Amino acid sequence: MNGAELIVKGLKAEEVDTIFGYPGGAVIPIFDVLYEDPELQVILTRHEQGAIHAADGYARSTGKVGVAIVTSGPGATNATTGLATANFDSVPLVVISGQVPRNMIGYDAFQEADTAGITRSITKHNYLVTERTDLGRVVKEAFHIAGTGKPGPIMIDVPKDIFTAEDGDDYPESVHIRGYHPSKHGQAEQIQEAAELISQAKRPLFYIGGGMHISGAADVFNRIVDKTGIPTVSSLMGLGILDHARTDFLGMIGMHGTFAANMAVTESDLLCAIGVRFDDRATGDTSKFAPNAQVVHIDIDPSTMDRNIHAHVPIVGDARSVLEKLEPLLTKASLGPWLQQVTGWKKERPLVPPQSNSYLSPGDIIAELNEVFPDAIISTEVGQNQMWASHYYHFKQPRTWLTSGGLGTMGYGFPAAIGAQIGNPDKRVIDIAGDGSIQMNIQELATAVLSKAPVIVVILNNGYLGMVRQWQQMFQDSRYSSTCLKKKGECPEDCTEPGDGCPEYTPDFVRLAESFGAVGIRISKPEQIRPALEQAKGITDKPTFIECIVEPEANVYPMVPPGAGINEMVFED
Amino acid sequence: MKHTISLLVENHYGVMSRISGLFSGRGYNLDSITVGPTQDPSVSRMTLVTIGDDQVIDQIKKRLDNIVDVINVTDLTEKHSLYRELVMVKVQAKSGTRSEIIQMADAFGATVADMGAESIVFQLSGTPDTVEGFLQVMDEFTIEECARGGVIAMEGAKKHREPSQTNTPPTKRTTDTVI
């Protein structure tokens, strides 16, 4: 069996059913093996970045390892943003790249790049396969490392002559890696200590993050919350673990966190953080973060302990596994005054969608999404669209929220939505997009149309790179430098408002969608929102773009200015 | 504070750049790094000397431990450990100063590795402090070139016999079940 055939055998042994990819000279041998293979569906994207994000969306939404194949040189370099995105958000991927034949490595061969060198710091682990005899073991290890511990992307760089080299067909059944033993269970004494601190606390708070989705901890966590009555806040990545509608769920913390969530963190006397890494956008100024609290920190990555926030009780382990041990140690807490306080904060300053007289409000659009698509998988681009999605969509289920949290990659949402749709054919998948970001992987319309993926893209078209514009408005005296997406050469430098001279549509998203064979709808009035969404709901064999003309200068609030404590929120312009 | 960290790593392609890349990528300080084979040809030992406060050192050790190719991380600074460094130094030595230089070098235990018309090459292996002291003395003459090998280190021999020593291969600090 040749190397390419062995890899495909390995993919099947790992129960892979879908591969996202883009061919080229160095990977022709493996695409040849995939040709007419009935067990593996290959999705040809229109860009390697799209392929990796699609595999990522597939992985986040299904919990399986996502797989992609790209060619050497530019194929591999195009994959890097996708790898870095997945690495930051702990998404399990196995990406196979072609490399020039071994005897040409180092000679500046056509389409040669030091792929292993380039991707080393943006993958969990990577390989350059130098011997055909290593190939089976490497593929096996890659799947094991990708999906266990703190998951992440693994890149396997395979020289072309290894794809074609004939050798044994052994695909190992188990792995043994001396240096890789992620600890899953957490230490019993620390779990006991955590339980005691939680029980003694007067103002305890759970803080949950992406690790909860990854470990499948939603069930046990819901039971714990029901049992103890302790309120919960979430990071951006933790949305969907608790039903948004619960009164004891206070929403997201951080730069665009809710008033109640940020206040609760600040006033809590015990913060039990689970599956989070205390990212700076969540903590704000760390010296003002949870100043009154003892911190219990549960995470699978030991290096997150004490990195940004000191943990009084560090517990290194898988969230689900640790919570299952914690559950029987916890009891109903009597938290009367604390619960009154948090519900008071919730009532005092709920999230209010920005309003506008002549334009649509982004918040209203997402609020209607809740009505028409209550159980959708939501992906986002990056910017205001992402924050509004996190504020106004009512998440209820784990693994229904796909957003680039760590890297903040514009262009992530659309290909991720396509990958999620392919992995979840029975669900509706919606990308809440910005007019800037959607143009970063717009070419994937072709992929969506040809795979009949009925992804709905709701473009919140504000004519700006809105989030950057918001910062310019707040901190640069409204100097909208290079953030207006309608700016022409002859425009005045100091323009702060769209006017009659602006191009109407750049691009015309409706015609753009139609040119690919998708459906395009444009709305600009509140009464058009519902019919547009209903129309999109009825379309199940192709993607739909809904371009929503929203208030150009709507801002995301609350906002914690960079460098401030999270209780120092700004609520309006 | 200065820490000497000893690593056992897989003798794989690219391991050295994984380790050094961690330091450069995250802005950690790396004073010296040495690598060489061990008695097991599939395992290499690396010795890193790094400087940082406790929090940074803690991060460095955890992040090193997270690298798949790293089998074991030991902070030798916390243990009874032995440190050695090798240095070669080429010192200007015209006829008038020769015997004085050789005498000085001898006092440190350095030996003559080569001798030319106008310079002498000394070699010395010793603790980093000895090497440092030797170089300071040689600096009073004119040092033309100097090559230091970087620190190598290991835990000292145990002073007490341990009950039933078993010869187990090194494993990682965390001994929990693999998931």
Ligand SMILES: Cc1ncc(C[n+]2csc(CCOP(=O)(O)OP(=O)(O)O)c2C)c(N)n1
């Ligand atoms: C690839 C990439 N480039 C630049 C940025 C910086 N950035 C963050 S938000 C943003 C604006 C996004 O504009 P748009 O997609 O229209 O979203 P809006 O904020 O208007 O909703 C930019 C440029 C980024 N996050 N990713």
Ligand SMILES: [Mg+2]
């Ligand atoms: Mg925009």
